Amino acid sequence: MDATFLMNSLWVMLGAILVIFMLGGFIMLEAGSTRMKNAGHIAGKTIFTFGLASLVFWAVGFGFIFGDNANFLVGLSNFFYSGAELEGLSLSSPVFFVFQLAFAGIAITIALGGFAERAKLSVYLIFTILFSAIVYPVVAHWIWGGGWLAEHGKQDFAGSTVVHLTGAMAALAATILLKPRIGKFNKDGSANNIYGHNQVYTALGVLILWVGWFGFNAGSTLSVEDGFFGFVALNTNLAAGAGAVAALIISWMVMGKSDVPTMLNGALAGLVAITASCAFVDTWASVVIGLVAGILVFYSVRFFEKRKIDDPIYALSVHGAAGIWGTLSTGFFATPELATVGKPGLFYGGGFEQLGVQFMGVAVSGLYAFAVSFIILAVAKKLMGGLRVTEEEEIMGLDLSEHGSYGYPEVFMAEENKRLSS
Amino acid sequence: MTCGINTYQSLKKWKDEQILNFRSDAYALNEFHDRVMKTVFEIALDRMNNEKLPSWKLAWFATGSGGRKEQGFLSDQDHGLVYEAEDPEAATYFLKLGEEIAEGLETVGYPYCEGKVMSSNPIWCRPLVEWKEQISDWMDEESWQTMRNLHIFYDSRALAGEKEYIGELKSLIHNRINNNPNLLSRLMETSMHMKNAVGPLGQLLPEEKGTHQGELDLKYTAFIPYVNAIRLLAIKEGIIETSTIARLEKLQDMKDYGEEMNRYKNNFATLLKWRLLTYKQTDTYDDTHFLHLKSLTKRERNELKSILRDGKKLHQFVIRTVEKGVV
Numbered sequence: 001m002d003a004t005f006l007m008n009s010l011w012v013m014l015g016a017i018l019v020i021f022m023l024g025g026f027i028m029l030e031a032g033s034t035r036m037k038n039a040g041h042i043a044g045k046t047i048f049t050f051g052l053a054s055l056v057f058w059a060v061g062f063g064f065i066f067g068d069n070a071n072f073l074v075g076l077s078n079f080f081y082s083g084a085e086l087e088g089l090s091l092s093s094p095v096f097f098v099f100q101l102a103f104a105g106i107a108i109t110i111a112l113g114g115f116a117e118r119a120k121l122s123v124y125l126i127f128t129i130l131f132s133a134i135v136y137p138v139v140a141h142w143i144w145g146g147g148w149l150a151e152h153g154k155q156d157f158a159g160s161t162v163v164h165l166t167g168a169m170a171a172l173a174a175t176i177l178l179k180p181r182i183g184k185f186n187k188d189g190s191a192n193n194i195y196g197h198n199q200v201y202t203a204l205g206v207l208i209l210w211v212g213w214f215g216f217n218a219g220s221t222l223s224v225e226d227g228f229f230g231f232v233a234l235n236t237n238l239a240a241g242a243g244a245v246a247a248l249i250i251s252w253m254v255m256g257k258s259d260v261p262t263m264l265n266g267a268l269a270g271l272v273a274i275t276a277s278c279a280f281v282d283t284w285a286s287v288v289i290g291l292v293a294g295i296l297v298f299y300s301v302r303f304f305e306k307r308k309i310d311d312p313i314y315a316l317s318v319h320g321a322a323g324i325w326g327t328l329s330t331g332f333f334a335t336p337e338l339a340t341v342g343k344p345g346l347f348y349g350g351g352f353e354q355l356g357v358q359f360m361g362v363a364v365s366g367l368y369a370f371a372v373s374f375i376i377l378a379v380a381k382k383l384m385g386g387l388r389v390t391e392e393e394e395i396m397g398l399d400l401s402e403h404g405s406y407g408y409p410e411v412f413m414a415e416e417n418k419r420l421s422s
Numbered sequence: 423m424t425c426g427i428n429t430y431q432s433l434k435k436w437k438d439e440q441i442l443n444f445r446s447d448a449y450a451l452n453e454f455h456d457r458v459m460k461t462v463f464e465i466a467l468d469r470m471n472n473e474k475l476p477s478w479k480l481a482w483f484a485t486g487s488g489g490r491k492e493q494g495f496l497s498d499q500d501h502g503l504v505y506e507a508e509d510p511e512a513a514t515y516f517l518k519l520g521e522e523i524a525e526g527l528e529t530v531g532y533p534y535c536e537g538k539v540m541s542s543n544p545i546w547c548r549p550l551v552e553w554k555e556q557i558s559d560w561m562d563e564e565s566w567q568t569m570r571n572l573h574i575f576y577d578s579r580a581l582a583g584e585k586e587y588i589g590e591l592k593s594l595i596h597n598r599i600n601n602n603p604n605l606l607s608r609l610m611e612t613s614m615h616m617k618n619a620v621g622p623l624g625q626l627l628p629e630e631k632g633t634h635q636g637e638l639d640l641k642y643t644a645f646i647p648y649v650n651a652i653r654l655l656a657i658k659e660g661i662i663e664t665s666t667i668a669r670l671e672k673l674q675d676m677k678d679y680g681e682e683m684n685r686y687k688n689n690f691a692t693l694l695k696w697r698l699l700t701y702k703q704t705d706t707y708d709d710t711h712f713l714h715l716k717s718l719t720k721r722e723r724n725e726l727k728s729i730l731r732d733g734k735k736l737h738q739f740v741i742r743t744v745e746k747g748v749v
Binding site for chain 2: 186188190191192193252253254255256257
């Protein structure tokens with residue numbers, strides 16, 4: 001067995017581990033940005049839904065994305081993947097599978113962010129199965145599995161569209177159908193701040209995601225050839241830094257305050273945006289892409305709030321708005337040397353061709369993800385008697401209503417139990 | 423007593439009927455508040471006299487916005503008692519009177535003070551001798567809380583009884599500052615926080631969230647910064663007037679101050695006027711501090727911006743002035 005094959009396999013396995021560890025980042029980000037009474041639920045459901053999504057991905061997801069005998073929507077082989085080596089890969093196929101599974105896990109986790117603090121546990125379960133079976137695999141097939149967008153030369157190196165936008169559009173469908181949390185908006189239409197319970201968790205979550213992103217982006221090289229993963233990692237880090245800086249500055253300029261959650265969103269937006277373009281653009285362009293993402297995320301959060309869409313952990317802005325921008329960005333900045341897929345961008349003499357492809361890819365993928373997610377949830381709403389816990393349950397918190405226990409028992413439990421458990 | 427009114431309820435009724443006549447005149451409104459508060463005091467005394475009629479001398483003072491004659495239509499109560507007698511019986515009596523007054527003010531429409539600056543609180547209800555000790559202790563301790571207490575006390579104004587008690591107590595502060603300018607520095611350090619209201623691009627910064635979204639928090643961006651800054655100068659110069667406008671008038675006549683004080687005075691008068699104009703009857707106490715930016719004309723918005731910017735300049739000026747005085 002040749003050394004390159006082994007090294008590729010090792011590198012991508014490391015990437016898979018980093019991407020799966022991003023779930024730790026999401027747990028902290030999401031729990032920190034929400035209230036104590038839901039913390040245990042949020043942490044627990046993230047692990048549970050990843051487990052469930054893994055099974056679905058093994059059964060059908062992987063086959064739909066990469067299988068042979070493909071129709072317009074999906075491929076149709078390799079269901080219940082056996083671990084057998086597949087043709088045409090220069091790394092271990094099970095490693096490739098685990099790496100792809102990790103991405104599917106991130107996509108559903110992003111989507112479920114839009115459900116935070118009010119959806120029933122059973123809705124998480126149903127939606128995880130259906131999203132992982134028929135939403136994510138279709139978009140992934142179109143762009144990465146040799147589908148029609150791949151044939152157009154759509155550039156999405158590590159998934160600004162496939163993972164982030166798809167997840168965010170599902171989150172959008174969910175926030176619209178679930179409606180805002182109790183107390184988010186006042187009668188006169190003004191919004192309240194529902195503060196997250198631990199900003200340190202949120203920041204640590206962002207750092208874990210940032211580190212995990214090296215697996216996400218640099219791991220997507222799928223090989224160690226020429227050490228190109230280093231360049232991808234460099235671009236990734238620059239965009240994250242630029243996003244954090246731009247977001248802090250814009251929040252200070254507009255609100256007169258250097259807002260920490262905005263800055264954290266800026267770092268994530270930079271990462272989401274560079275995900276599509278990290279292998280196709282020069283370093284200076286990465287900085288520009290990150291800066292724009294940091295500013296965009298600030299205005300996007302305000303945009304959704306004005307429209308009375310309650311997005312507790314900013315999934316729509318961080319993954320959606322920045323995902324769109326990141327995908328379009330290669331249409332401007334892709335260089336002739338680096339555009340191994342598709343064409344160079346507008347600023348490199350490529351004209352509007354690649355930008356057009358990117359735009360079409362974003363629009364169709366986004367619409368598909370939104371529409372199918374919306375239908376799934378609307379039907380579920382009908383069949384399950386609503387997507388939301390009762391008002392009483394929402395007030396008492398999902399830790400208690402959905403699980404019968406608490407993430408922070410000493411704070412909430414009855415005196416007797418407090419004494420015993422502290 | 424005000425034309426035959428002898429219960430808190432009837433006083434409240436009369437107050438509610440009359441108060442909106444003062445929409446355009448902050449000065450007259452505060453004269454009116456004085457009259458109402460004094461009547462509360464008289465009713466309270468009257469009710470106490472059912473038990474016993476004391477012949478003790480006392481001063482009942484208002485502080486906070488009442489002391490400064492800067493109340494809007496709604497404001498909470500801030501007041502205290504200074505009395506001459508030093509026996510325990512007097513202490514019991516005056517605390518009880520304090521409770522009666524606080525309850526009366528509450529009934530008439532002045533909510534209880536959250537910080538407990540009320541005659542029903544032993545800290546704010548003492549014999550003159552103990553008051554003197556207490557103020558000395560506050561000045562010795564120089565903690566955040568005792569400096570805050572001094573700020574509050576410095577806005578006191580006697581509404582009933584022996585006015586000179588208050589003057590006597592304030593002169594303790596003046597004397598100490600003359601000998602120890604560091605105290606003024608400490609007073610400054612504990613009162614110069616300012617909520618920023620003009621952004622780096624020159625835009626107004628209204629509330630981002632909550633029921634006051636899009637409105638400007640006048641209390642913390644404008645009123646308190648002006649009031650605190652001018653109070654410091656008043657303490658420094660030994661000015662005993664309590665209203666910010668009156669303090670500014672005194673400062674205007676002093677060398678080292680001059681012209682700018684006139685501008686600050688006009689600014690502050692404008693702020694008082696706006697607060698009255700934007701008042702709606704449905705407002706709660708919190709609501710009255712917020713200015714609906716949309717209801718302002720372009721000219722008024724610019725005026726507001728320049729008032730807020732002047733507030734910053736005034737702060738800088740006070741810091742320089744106080745620091746100059748410290749050896």
